[in-house]
Amino acid sequence: MQIYLPIAEISVNAFLLLGLGGIVGVLSGIFGVGGGFLITPLLFFVGVPPSVAVATSANQIVASSFSGLLAHMKRKNVDLRMGWVLLGGGLVGSAIGVVVFNYLKSLGQVDLLVRLCYVLFLGVIGSLMLVESLNAIRRAKKAGAPVIKRRNRNWVHTAPLKVRFRTSGLYISIIPPLLVGFAVGMLAAVMGVGGGFILVPAMIYILGMPTRVVIGTSLFQIIFVAAFTTMLHAITNHTVDLPLALFLLVGGVVGAQIGTRIGVKLKAEQLRVLLALLVVAVCAKIALELLLEPSELYSIASTVDLS
Amino acid sequence: MIRVLFCLCLGLIALLPLPQVARANEQVVLGLSQDRVAITARFDGSEILIFGAVKRETPIPDEPLDVIITIAGPSGPVTLRRKDQKFGIWINTASLKISQAPSFYAVATSRPLDVVLDQNEDLRHGISLDQRIYAYTLAAMTNEAKDFSAALVRIREQDGSYQMLEGAVDVDQQTLFRSSIALPSNLTEGAYETRIFLTRSGKVISSFDTVIDVRKVGLERFLFNLAQEQAALYGLLSLALAIFFGWAASAFFRLLRQG
Numbered sequence: 268m269q270i271y272l273p274i275a276e277i278s279v280n281a282f283l284l285l286g287l288g289g290i291v292g293v294l295s296g297i298f299g300v301g302g303g304f305l306i307t308p309l310l311f312f313v314g315v316p317p318s319v320a321v322a323t324s325a326n327q328i329v330a331s332s333f334s335g336l337l338a339h340m341k342r343k344n345v346d347l348r349m350g351w352v353l354l355g356g357g358l359v360g361s362a363i364g365v366v367v368f369n370y371l372k373s374l375g376q377v378d379l380l381v382r383l384c385y386v387l388f389l390g391v392i393g394s395l396m397l398v399e400s401l402n403a404i405r406r407a408k409k410a411g412a413p414v415i416k417r418r419n420r421n422w423v424h425t426a427p428l429k430v431r432f433r434t435s436g437l438y439i440s441i442i443p444p445l446l447v448g449f450a451v452g453m454l455a456a457v458m459g460v461g462g463g464f465i466l467v468p469a470m471i472y473i474l475g476m477p478t479r480v481v482i483g484t485s486l487f488q489i490i491f492v493a494a495f496t497t498m499l500h501a502i503t504n505h506t507v508d509l510p511l512a513l514f515l516l517v518g519g520v521v522g523a524q525i526g527t528r529i530g531v532k533l534k535a536e537q538l539r540v541l542l543a544l545l546v547v548a549v550c551a552k553i554a555l556e557l558l559l560e561p562s563e564l565y566s567i568a569s570t571v572d573l574s
Numbered sequence: 575m576i577r578v579l580f581c582l583c584l585g586l587i588a589l590l591p592l593p594q595v596a597r598a599n600e601q602v603v604l605g606l607s608q609d610r611v612a613i614t615a616r617f618d619g620s621e622i623l624i625f626g627a628v629k630r631e632t633p634i635p636d637e638p639l640d641v642i643i644t645i646a647g648p649s650g651p652v653t654l655r656r657k658d659q660k661f662g663i664w665i666n667t668a669s670l671k672i673s674q675a676p677s678f679y680a681v682a683t684s685r686p687l688d689v690v691l692d693q694n695e696d697l698r699h700g701i702s703l704d705q706r707i708y709a710y711t712l713a714a715m716t717n718e719a720k721d722f723s724a725a726l727v728r729i730r731e732q733d734g735s736y737q738m739l740e741g742a743v744d745v746d747q748q749t750l751f752r753s754s755i756a757l758p759s760n761l762t763e764g765a766y767e768t769r770i771f772l773t774r775s776g777k778v779i780s781s782f783d784t785v786i787d788v789r790k791v792g793l794e795r796f797l798f799n800l801a802q803e804q805a806a807l808y809g810l811l812s813l814a815l816a817i818f819f820g821w822a823a824s825a826f827f828r829l830l831r832q833g
Contacts, residue, residue, distance in 0.1 A: 278759030333820030501809030
């Protein structure tokens with residue numbers, strides 16, 4: 268069934284959109300990532316103009332994250348207090364990030380910078396996670412009995428202004444979460460993504476939150492970031508395509524529910540290995556695009572420049 | 575189907591006022607299967623049937639008659655970028671802005687274009703794709719600008735926005751002609767300028783202009799206007815729908831579990 272998208276101005280198959288939304292929704296539910304890094308290139312491939320793809324996927328992410336969040340909240344896997352703290356830092360970070368982005372845009376080559384950022388961050392985070400989680404799995408196998416790792420007491424625990432995060436089982440200073448939120452918000456604004464990719468590993472490794480709580484809490488934060496992005500694009504660029512978003516999100520919300528159920532069945536280490544593999548794969552794809560000679564050297568520039 | 579429309583058209587031609595071109599003693603009388611294209615939610619490209627007849631008072635000349643039909647979508651500026659390898663990675667290094675390029679352009683001819691049209695006539699009427707694009711970059715006609723224009727044509731030919739349909743016009747007894755041109759689904763709204771040229775030995779002897787109106791209608795029109803004119807409301811509506819569907823899916827799955 269073909270459907271004409273009024274803003275994207277192309278006609279696409281409705282079932283294809285439902286399927287795309289579904290796949291991204293499943294990943295979103297399992298890993299707590301928004302999926303913008305995945306849906307945007309997929310939409311380019313279908314023929315949706317980049318500016319419309321970026322804006323509309325933000326809207327779709329709101330839906331699938333909200334669906335995933337509700338599922339996680341029922342299981343009490345969302346640390347709302349931590350979510351608000353991260354969000355507070357994140358909003359300040361994105362505001363500064365937008366300023367940085369516009370400055371870079373005035374210098375030109377922002378597209379390249381975004382791609383290099385992706386490769387750098389995804390590469391480093393992905394490989395670190397992969398090594399760590401594989402080690403964890405190996406240790407668990409060797410020991411026979413589960414090894415309870417005592418968390419290192421570092422500056423995260425010793426800094427002042429301590430707050431109790433009950434759901435995460437943490438009693439730490441409020442400063443590290445604020446800084447993490449700030450850094451992720453800034454990077455998200457510069458790179459044009461929700462930031463789940465950076466936020467999830469940061470919560471696990473820097474803040475030492477349990478993997479299960481991390482995913483729900485990440486979704487909580489992504490909803491706000493994605494909603495903000497949607498409004499920004501709708502008002503300044505008029506590039507949110509409602510019918511496109513509708514088909515994607517119907518697939519997405521169903522996928523997110525399924526993803527959450529899959530995630531519950533997996534062990535924390537397995538979850539981290541899979542996420543690490545996904546991050547490394549996306550990184551490799553972008554790196555290859557930069558390194559291999561493109562088949563068509565020329566491209567028609569879109570009106571709005573986004574990754 | 576084609577035949578029915580065709581006959582219908584010929585019947586109508588007798589009633590139509592004569593076209594304004596009176597330079598030659600051969601004139602085009604034209605019919606279109608539709609003079610407007612409505613873009614609805616189920617729009618998936620459209621085929622325009624163009625047919626007509628040559629009206630003449632003198633005997634048919636010896637040289638063969640050829641017909642060229644062009645359809646041009648709304649024009650606008652286009653920026654092209656070129657990638658080069660620098661420090662081992664491929665990055666955009668050069669760009670060129672073409673001030674006016676049609677969003678859609680199709681040329682249908684009765685025989686190969688270089689046979690039915692000579693260079694000067696092409697230049698004067700801007701018929702071939704090259705003329706149509708190059709005409710706007712003529713001022714800076716360096717080799718590099720040529721490469722960029724060629725790239726634009728290449729990219730747009732691949733997605734069906736630019737079409738060169740040589741031999742796609744059927745001419746019958748030097749009097750009747752017909753052709754069909756497929757409009758792709760990625761149409762831009764606007765007036766599609768349609769031109770028909772009659773040529774003999776490479777010279778244009780008569781031409782006829784008309785317009786096909788391409789418009790979004792119904793829900794498509796409503797959403798497009800809302801997005802443009804009530805941007806904040808449209809954004810909030812998008813978010814409300816997203817939240818609603820997020821909740822609905824969650825509620826649905828909960829019911830599924832209990833039930």
